[in-house]
Structures are given as C-alpha cells and as structure tokens.
Amino acid sequence: MSPQSTTAHRTEFSPERMAKFHEYAEEYPNKRSALMMVLRLAEEEFGSITDEAMEIVAGLCNVSVAHVQGMVTFYTHFKRPFHGKHRFMVCATLMCALEKNTDAALDQIKARLGIAPGQRTHDGLFSCEKVECLADCDKPPVVQCDNEHFCSMKGAVLDQYLDKLLKEEGKSAAEYKAKSPVDMDPRVPTLPAHYNFPGETETGARKTENKDPYLKAGEGALTTNVPGPLATPFTVPVADGVNAKGAPSNNRPGHDSAGNFSNPASNGKHGAKHG
Amino acid sequence: MADAQTPAAAPTPAPAPEPKPKVPFSPILLKHINEPDSHTLAHYAARGGYETAKAHIGITVPGDLIKLVDDSGLRGRGGAGFPTGKKWSFLAKGTGKPIYLAVNGDESEPGTFKDRYILERDPHQLVEGVILTCYAIGSKHAFIYLRGEFILGYQRLEAAVQEAKAKGYVGKKIFGKDADLTITVVRGAGAYICGEETGMLSSIEGGRGYPKIKPPFPAVSGLFGCPTIVNNVETISAVVHIVKNGPAWHKQWGTEKSPGFKIFCLSGAVKKPGIYEVPLGITMREMIEVHGGGLKDGRKLKAVIPGGLSAPVLTAEMVDKCTLDYESLASLGSMLGSGGITVLDEEVDMISAIYNTMRFYHHESCGQCTPCREGTGWLEKVAHRFHHNDGHQGDVELLGDIAKNMRGRTICVLADAAAMPMQSYLQHFKKDFEAKVKETAFVEKQRTYRDEITPTAKSITATGAGPSALDVGSNQGSR
Ligand SMILES: Cc1cc2nc3c(=O)[nH]c(=O)nc-3n(C[C@H](O)[C@H](O)[C@H](O)COP(=O)(O)O)c2cc1C
Numbered sequence: 001m002s003p004q005s006t007t008a009h010r011t012e013f014s015p016e017r018m019a020k021f022h023e024y025a026e027e028y029p030n031k032r033s034a035l036m037m038v039l040r041l042a043e044e045e046f047g048s049i050t051d052e053a054m055e056i057v058a059g060l061c062n063v064s065v066a067h068v069q070g071m072v073t074f075y076t077h078f079k080r081p082f083h084g085k086h087r088f089m090v091c092a093t094l095m096c097a098l099e100k101n102t103d104a105a106l107d108q109i110k111a112r113l114g115i116a117p118g119q120r121t122h123d124g125l126f127s128c129e130k131v132e133c134l135a136d137c138d139k140p141p142v143v144q145c146d147n148e149h150f151c152s153m154k155g156a157v158l159d160q161y162l163d164k165l166l167k168e169e170g171k172s173a174a175e176y177k178a179k180s181p182v183d184m185d186p187r188v189p190t191l192p193a194h195y196n197f198p199g200e201t202e203t204g205a206r207k208t209e210n211k212d213p214y215l216k217a218g219e220g221a222l223t224t225n226v227p228g229p230l231a232t233p234f235t236v237p238v239a240d241g242v243n244a245k246g247a248p249s250n251n252r253p254g255h256d257s258a259g260n261f262s263n264p265a266s267n268g269k270h271g272a273k274h275g
Numbered sequence: 276m277a278d279a280q281t282p283a284a285a286p287t288p289a290p291a292p293e294p295k296p297k298v299p300f301s302p303i304l305l306k307h308i309n310e311p312d313s314h315t316l317a318h319y320a321a322r323g324g325y326e327t328a329k330a331h332i333g334i335t336v337p338g339d340l341i342k343l344v345d346d347s348g349l350r351g352r353g354g355a356g357f358p359t360g361k362k363w364s365f366l367a368k369g370t371g372k373p374i375y376l377a378v379n380g381d382e383s384e385p386g387t388f389k390d391r392y393i394l395e396r397d398p399h400q401l402v403e404g405v406i407l408t409c410y411a412i413g414s415k416h417a418f419i420y421l422r423g424e425f426i427l428g429y430q431r432l433e434a435a436v437q438e439a440k441a442k443g444y445v446g447k448k449i450f451g452k453d454a455d456l457t458i459t460v461v462r463g464a465g466a467y468i469c470g471e472e473t474g475m476l477s478s479i480e481g482g483r484g485y486p487k488i489k490p491p492f493p494a495v496s497g498l499f500g501c502p503t504i505v506n507n508v509e510t511i512s513a514v515v516h517i518v519k520n521g522p523a524w525h526k527q528w529g530t531e532k533s534p535g536f537k538i539f540c541l542s543g544a545v546k547k548p549g550i551y552e553v554p555l556g557i558t559m560r561e562m563i564e565v566h567g568g569g570l571k572d573g574r575k576l577k578a579v580i581p582g583g584l585s586a587p588v589l590t591a592e593m594v595d596k597c598t599l600d601y602e603s604l605a606s607l608g609s610m611l612g613s614g615g616i617t618v619l620d621e622e623v624d625m626i627s628a629i630y631n632t633m634r635f636y637h638h639e640s641c642g643q644c645t646p647c648r649e650g651t652g653w654l655e656k657v658a659h660r661f662h663h664n665d666g667h668q669g670d671v672e673l674l675g676d677i678a679k680n681m682r683g684r685t686i687c688v689l690a691d692a693a694a695m696p697m698q699s700y701l702q703h704f705k706k707d708f709e710a711k712v713k714e715t716a717f718v719e720k721q722r723t724y725r726d727e728i729t730p731t732a733k734s735i736t737a738t739g740a741g742p743s744a745l746d747v748g749s750n751q752g753s754r
C-alpha cells in the first residue's frame with residue numbers, strides 16, 4: 001500500500017497510474033473494456049482491490065460499483081483485502097496433485113506458517129489457498145506467490161523461500177505456531193453504511209416515521225450519525241475530461257484512518273464534498 | 276527429438292495402403308526457445324524474423340493468404356481442431372464494422388503448458404503471426420488474451436509488442452505500407468472459462484467471463500458485436516511458418532486429415548515430462564516411451580489423459596492403438612484437444628483422480644446454465660462420496676445419469692468437458708467405483724456426507740478450502 005492510501009480516502013490513482021489508465025482508455029474501444037487491466041492497476045496501487053479501489057475503477061470505466069464488484073468476485077486471481085500480504089497459491093489440479101506433490105507443498109507451508117488452504121496468519125502477512133491449474137504441469141508442484149511463479153516447489157527450495165520471507169518480515173515460525181490463523185472470508189462485506197438506500201435521508205438516516213417492520217420506533221435516530229454520501233466517482237464524474245497528467249489525489253479530510261469503508265466511524269464530517 | 280537425429284533411418288514398412296514417406300522433422304515453433312535472449316527482437320531478427328511479414332504485408336492479396344492457410348490444412352490448436360483457413364473464410368464481409376482478431380492465450384486446460392513457452396521465450400513469433408493474420412482477415416486491431424497467472428509471459432509479450440511498435444511493424448502504416456495494426460495485450464485473472472472463445476470475448480469486453488450462445492459465431496458477431504476471429508497462440512504462431520514455407524511444406528508431415536506438427540505437453544508419471552513438438556500422427560507409445568523416456572521407476576501404465584483434462588481417458592490397451600492425430604483419438608472416443616498428455620500409472624487411484632477432476636469443473640463453471648452449474652456440483656459431490664469410500668447404492672448409475680443430462684444442453688461445452696471424463700471413467704474403471712459402494716445404513720451416510728460437504732459459514736473460505744483429491748488425510752484439518 002502506498003502511504004497515502006492509509007491516511008486518506010482516495011478518489012483517484014497516482015499520476016503515473018492515471019497516465020497508464022489514459023493509455024488503456026485510448027487503446028480500447030470503450031472504457032468498460034479496459035476493466036480487466038484497470039483492475040490490475042488498482043491492485044498495484046492499493047496492494048489489493050479494496051472497496052475504495054473498486055469505486056475508483058467504476059468511475060474510471062463508467063460502470064457501476066456493483067459491476068466492478070461482480071468482476072472482482074468472479075475472477076479468483078485478483079488480490080483482495082482478505083488475502084495475506086504474501087499470498088501463496090498452490091496448484092491442486094490433478095497433474096500437480098499426483099504423487100501428493102500438492103500436499104507436500106501445503107504441508108511445508110503449514111509447518112512454517114501454520115496456515116492451511118483458505119487461511120491467513122493472524123497478522124495478515126501470509127495466506128494460503130489452493131488454486132486450479134497454473135499451466136506448468138511437467139514440474140509439480142507449482143506455486144505462485146508475490147507475482148512470482150515457482151515450479152517443483154517443495155522440499156528445500158520451498159523451505160528456503162519460506163525462511164526468506166519470514167526473515168524479510170522479521171517473523172518466526174514459532175510465532176505462527178503459537179497464534180492460531182484466521183479463516184479467509186471471500187464474501188463481499190455488507191455495503192458500507194454511507195450508501196444511500198431508498199428510504200434513507202440525505203444524511204443517511206432513515207426517516208423516523210419509518211414503516212419498516214424491522215426498525216423499532218426510535219431506532220432510526222441512532223443512525224443519524226451515519227456519514228452522508230461520499231464524494232465517490234458517482235458524484236465526481238471522472239470521465240473523459242479527466243486531466244491526463246493526473247492531478248495529485250485529493251485527500252479527504254476527516255475520513256477514517258483505514259481509508260476504506262470497513263470502519264465508517266460515526267464522524268459527521270464525511271458529507272463534505274470536494275473535487 | 277529422436278526423429279531429427281536419425282532422419283529416414285528407419286523406413287518402417289507401414290501396412291497402410293498409401294504410406295506417407297517419413298519426412299525428418301525437427302522442432303519448428305520451439306526451435307529457439309532454449310537459446311539465451313530468444314525473446315528479444317534482436318534475436319528474432321537475426322534468425323530472419325519479420326521477413327515473412329515484410330514480404331507479404333501490402334504486397335500479397337489478403338484472400339490469397341487465407342487460401343494458403345486453408346490449403347495447408349492447419350487445424351486449430353486450442354482444443355476443437357477446427358480448420359483455421361475455413362474459420363477465417365467464414366468471416367462476415369461487408370458489414371462496415373471493424374474486424375477483430377482475438378488470440379487465445381488463456382491456456383487454462385489442465386495439462387497444457389505449451390503457449391507459456393511461446394509467450395515467454397519466443398513472443399515475436401506470435402506477434403509476427405498476429406501481423407500476418409490481421410492482414411489476411413482485414414483486421415486493424417488484435418487482442419491477445421493471456422491468463423492472469425502468466426506474469427513473465429505478459430511482460431515479455433508486452434515488451435515484444437513495444438519493440439515491434441518501435442520498429443514500425445505494429446502501429447500506423449506498418450512496414451511503410453497502407454495497413455494499420457494495434458495489438459492490445461489483455462490479462463485475465465484466473466478463470467478457466469475465459470479460455471472458451473466467447474467467454475474470453477466477454478472478458479475482453481470488461482465483464483465476467485460468461486460465454487455467449489452460438490450462433491451467432493464470433494466470426495459473424497463477436498467482440499463488441501463485430502466480426503471476430505478467435506485463434507490459439509500456437510495456431511497463430513504456426514501461421515508464420517506456413518506462410519513462409521507454403522502449404523505443401525506443412526502437409527509433408529502429419530496425416531491426411533491432420534497435417535503438420537503440434538506441440539504436445541507431457542506430464543505425469545514419465546521420466547522426462549515436458550513439451551515436445553512432433554509431427555502429427557506419431558504413436559502415443561512413441562510419445563511416451565521415446566520422448567517421455569518411458570514410465571518412472573519401472574511403473575506400469577494404467578491410463579492416459581490424451582488432450583487436457585477434458586479429454587476422455589484412455590486405458591492402456593487403447594494407448595497401444597492410439598496415434599496422435601485428430602481422427603485416431605476421435606475414433607477411440609476421446610480427443611486430441613489441446614495436446615496435454617498426462618500419464619497415469621498403476622499407483623494412481625482413479626476415483627481420487629476423477630474427484631479432483633470434477634472439483635476442477637465445479638469450481639470453474641461460470642454458473643449461467645443450470646445443467647452445468649448444478650451438474651458439475653453434483654458430480655463433485657457424488658465423486659466425493661466415492662473418494663471417501665462411501666458410495667451409496669445406485670451412485671454409479673447416478674453419476675452416469677447426471678453426466679448424460681449435462682451434455683449438449685448448455686451455452687458452452689464446459690458442461691460436456693466435465694461430463695466426458697466422468698463418462699469415460701465410468702466406462703473404463705467401473706470396478707473401481709463399484710468397489711467403493713458400501714452398504715451401511717443410508718441415513719447415517721447421508722448425515723456424515725452432509726456434515727462434510729455442506730458449506731457452513733465457516734467453511735466458505737477462500738478458493739479451494741476443501742480437500743483435494745489424491746491426498747486423503749493431509750488436509751482434513753482445513754475444513
Ligand atoms: C471450457 C473451454 C475451455 C477452453 N480453453 C481454451 C484455452 O485455454 N486455450 C485455447 O486456446 N482454447 C481454449 N478453448 C477453445 C476455444 O474455445 C477455441 O476453440 C479456440 O481458442 C479456437 O482457437 P483455434 O481454432 O486456434 O483452436 C476452450 C474451450 C472450452 C469450451
């Protein structure tokens with residue numbers, strides 16, 4: 001993650017990536033068709049495809065956030081926030097699984113990092129998953145991690161690689177043995193609270209004279225602190241007229257420190273528009 | 276290659292009515308892959324690269340190029356084996372819409388890893404093929420779709436396109452002639468279904484990789500509703516050599532209906548797995564024993580998957596009769612497919628293997644068609660029961676029934692690709708299935724089965740959290 005993204009909600013890529021986007025936009029017949037590549041830009045920019053990144057991509061490619069979310073959940077190779085920083089992908093298709101090659105790799109990963117397929121270490125640094133054929137079937141097991149491709153990845157080679165990563169992160173196998181891992185959950189989190197649904201007021205609160213059977217009287221008031229609509233790409237059209245050089249991204253004052261929607265703290269300043 | 280070293284040394288008296296003289300063969304597409312820097316323009320130019328394109332662009336009539344490729348009998352190397360020249364001639368003409376070329380470098384068929392070598396080690400060959408193909412079909416824009424996992428391949432291909440652009444081979448007025456060409460490299464992101472041609476087009480259009488119903492075929496209405504030709508990386512690379520050397524040269528190898536040469540990917544229990552470029556029509560035994568060096572550790576052959584995971588499996592007896600061409604494999608009820616040959620030895624548990632296979636298809640079904648989405652799921656679940664020695668009475672028939680009902684009822688042929696291996700395993704290894712049918716109380720089985728398979732909130736974890744076949748035991752902790 002770039003340091004910027006951890007401090008403020010962002011509505012644009014960095015200038016270099018915006019320039020790249022404009023390159024794509026010129027080459028493809030329409031902006032939507034550049035989506036696959038623009039999502040890769042988002043992946044590079046944010047380290048994984050966060051909600052924030054999806055909003056930016058939706059704005060750039062003139063599609064709804066839902067469409068982008070649909071893409072990201074369909075294609076398994078995109079890196080998502082629930083993945084570890086170092087994401088181990090171990091091929092589990094027949095050619096690799098023969099002679100227990102897949103298992104050998106998975107067991108070694110488990111021994112060092114304490115994670116089984118589908119899990120992430122407690123600190124989010126490492127994750128492991130089984131994937132389907134990685135197209136190098138003559139040299140099993142095939143493993144990918146950190147945009148690198150490894151074949152015959154078991155035994156000493158894999159152990160060395162794991163040790164190297166552990167050392168880089170200043171971690172030890174003992175730590176991961178002691179702390180239990182987390183199951184990764186690929187489901188899309190519930191929509192961020194600042195999205196306006198029908199029946200919600202502009203500030204995001206439900207009308208108190210609600211007829212919603214699920215809301216008891218008075219409960220509506222509790223939600224008045226929900227931040228107003230964000231200046232997402234919906235409200236700041238980032239279409240054809242975008243400055244090609246890419247302006248420095250706007251920092252959003254008052255947004256939560258995580259820079260994403262997972263924690264829309266009850267902070268009234270969110271309604272501020274900009275752009 | 277054994278053939279290359281001993282040219283015409285063994286003129287085996289073939290019993291066939293008109294034996295084709297055995298022409299020595301040495302690799303063509305893969306000739307340079309082991310040389311250092313083979314991916315650079317300098318290397319490619321030094322071995323006569325782009326000369327063919329230079330000689331034809333703006334000089335030859337495009338129709339003649341199509342005819343030349345048609346005459347050569349080149350068949351698609353992506354799986355279906357459709358004659359390439361014929362496909363090109365089906366292109367809708369005079370629509371006023373732009374024509375696109377979409378090169379299929381998704382290479383997601385398990386057991387196949389040939390395009391990887393072309394992309395990583397000889398990308399200029401592909402770029403030249405794209406230039407020639409686009410000129411022949413009148414396209415000004417080509418998309419090359421690579422699977423997202425090809426990281427080096429993407430970098431090298433992108434660099435090759437840029438190099439070609441700098442030289443004026445790609446871009447406006449290529450080779451100084453009145454022809455324009457844009458090449459766009461698109462990365463996929465881990466979906467097998469984007470290898471299916473219309474699925475790939477959906478992905479290039481910026482959507483989920485949902486295949487579209489055919490007809491209309493892409494040649495009539497494909498990418499962005501415009502006429503589009505979809506070809507595999509290997510097919511397009513072969514075009515360069517065919518245009519350079521002529522159809523007769525290409526036809527000197529292979530059989531009448533499958534002329535030419537093809538890259539085969541050998542994996543599994545052989546001594547020397549890897550990629551081998553050979554003339555079509557050699558025997559499967561030669562491939563396994565001569566090129567692959569025979570089976571590892573003196574093991575015995577049990578079965579062979581001849582054309583990627585989707586191809587129906589061959590038993591050892593069928594392997595003896597099999598030659599590597601489209602007709603022979605079709606007559607054995609299988610297919611040449613993408614040329615991914617996987618050798619299974621006696622030690623492989625076929626039930627485990629089919630469970631692993633079904634898990635793959637269930638994971639990769641795009642979910643548009645009910646027979647495929649549900650069928651692959653049920654095939655996996657029932658195979659899972661067998662995998663855990665817990666087949667129910669009637670499950671063998673159930674598997675056959677599900678598979679039968681999946682075929683020919685869906686938008687794309689992924690459903691068939693899943694059903695075909697299952698049917699072939701049922702046909703040839705029925706005993707293995709029957710041995711795993713137990714006769715304990717049904718209710719009890721159902722309960723254990725449900726506990727294992729029903730995804731609870733906890734077990735809906737990221738991709739592939741379930742046990743993989745062929746490794747009973749080691750992953751049990753993960754669920
Ligand atoms: C489920 C499915 C997966 C496929 N995967 C690939 C693939 O990975 N690579 C490929 O070249 N063709 C693949 N194909 C075949 C393509 O649909 C198409 O036939 C091929 O790209 C055409 O090129 P060709 O005529 O050069 O063979 C697949 C087909 C299906 C039904």
Ligand code: SF4
Pocket residue numbers: 468485486639640641642643644645647648685686687688689690
């Ligand atoms: S057959 Fe399967 S993969 Fe193909 S379109 Fe239908 S659901 Fe999708």
